[in-house]
Amino acid sequence: MLLPLVFLQRLLHREIQAVFVLLTRNVHLTIGLFSFLFFPGVLLHELSHFLMAKLLRVRTGKISLIPRTLPDGRLQMGYVETVSTDIARDSLIGLAPLLAGTLFVAYAGVYHLQIHTLWNVLRNGQLELFWMGLSMLPKAQDFYLWFYLAFAISSTMMPSESDRHAWLPLGLWAAALLALAVFSGAGTWMLENLAPLIDNFLNSVAMLFGFSNAVHIILLFPFFVFHRLLVYIMQVDVQ
Numbered sequence: 001m002l003l004p005l006v007f008l009q010r011l012l013h014r015e016i017q018a019v020f021v022l023l024t025r026n027v028h029l030t031i032g033l034f035s036f037l038f039f040p041g042v043l044l045h046e047l048s049h050f051l052m053a054k055l056l057r058v059r060t061g062k063i064s065l066i067p068r069t070l071p072d073g074r075l076q077m078g079y080v081e082t083v084s085t086d087i088a089r090d091s092l093i094g095l096a097p098l099l100a101g102t103l104f105v106a107y108a109g110v111y112h113l114q115i116h117t118l119w120n121v122l123r124n125g126q127l128e129l130f131w132m133g134l135s136m137l138p139k140a141q142d143f144y145l146w147f148y149l150a151f152a153i154s155s156t157m158m159p160s161e162s163d164r165h166a167w168l169p170l171g172l173w174a175a176a177l178l179a180l181a182v183f184s185g186a187g188t189w190m191l192e193n194l195a196p197l198i199d200n201f202l203n204s205v206a207m208l209f210g211f212s213n214a215v216h217i218i219l220l221f222p223f224f225v226f227h228r229l230l231v232y233i234m235q236v237d238v239q
Helices: 002-024 027-037 039-055 087-112 115-123 127-139 143-154 167-234
Strands: 060-064 079-082
Touching: 002 027, 002 167, 027 039, 039 060, 039 079, 039 087, 039 143, 087 115, 087 143, 087 167, 115 127, 115 167, 127 143, 143 167
Parallel strands: none
Antiparallel strands: 060 079
């Protein structure tokens, strides 16, 4: 569920940017509109970095929520400067946006959009009941607000390349410790005691990422159609 979300996020961002460029014919205005659209997600992303650093007693520097174009052409929506420490703390600081974003999507989806109920109905094969519940979803209180926030935050919660710089060495250490535990005879105990807990956790996370995928797919279609309509009318496209 995570890999499709990365793909859909990039595809939807491209379609939104293309629509803004075609409508405004102004790159700087496009960047401003795009940043404004995703501001709640950018705010939570950078704030989670900052709070995790403070929680782990890591010194922070400048904080920015102003978008800027990097030399390689990528758009940086914001940043928080932190002092490099050990791989464990660096990894947690880099992981913070994904943790915070997932928790918010869980709150919005479960408590305001009732996606867990729809998920259980779908898993039980009750398709008629599922479609009925889905059609009634827009009638929920503040549906469009929570749908927008779930979209903006789930679309900006992925850690950047700089956020992931410490993940590889930490992953190698974790793999080494796991292998050591298995060879020392703890494999059976882990299967009996830890595996069910991890399985339940991953199932819950998969449901949340699946919800995020669905949100992106729902929004991708109208932006894709509108983009193609603008290209047809204006006889020009964005490369």
